Amino acid sequence: MPPVIDKNLCNACGICWDVCPQDVFTFENRKEPPEIGYPKECWYCGACYMDCPKEAIRLKLPLQLHIVPSPALYGPPKRGEEENLRKAAAFTRSVIKE
Template sequence: MSVNIDYDRCRGCEFCYRECPADVFTWDKEKDLPIIARQNECWHCGICVLECPEDAMLHTLPPQCWNDTNKRFLANIGGKKSP
């Protein structure tokens, strides 16, 4: 599982930090930005990606989480990022 933050886009809105049900993020008070502190605790729910108004979150599922439908979908979109 990989969750990444594009800090060039992140504006520190706190949505990912507040909404994550797995409590993956901590808050850097000096920089006023989220930090991914517990990557291995991620539930792969994608809430952080959906809630981010700046599209600063990148969420990648490991292959063991993919089912045949997801594999076909990913093959069809060719790795394009959604708007």
């Protein structure tokens, strides 16, 4: 059940059903929240999550799509990295002058 609708927040406007590129929602009774009719066809694109005016939708992953955590090696820059930070900003963030 990839998108999970909080039925307390949902106002049954049908926007999620309207925008879903995969058409995973069913919305038979236009007064009740949509159902997830085709959960296996979810693309996890988040269209429903982004466009829900009530913020009533969250995505839930099946186990095989979980990202298994692995600790990062770097973290925030240390002292003496100012020059690299400046170059990074210039190269990527278009912040070229000081």
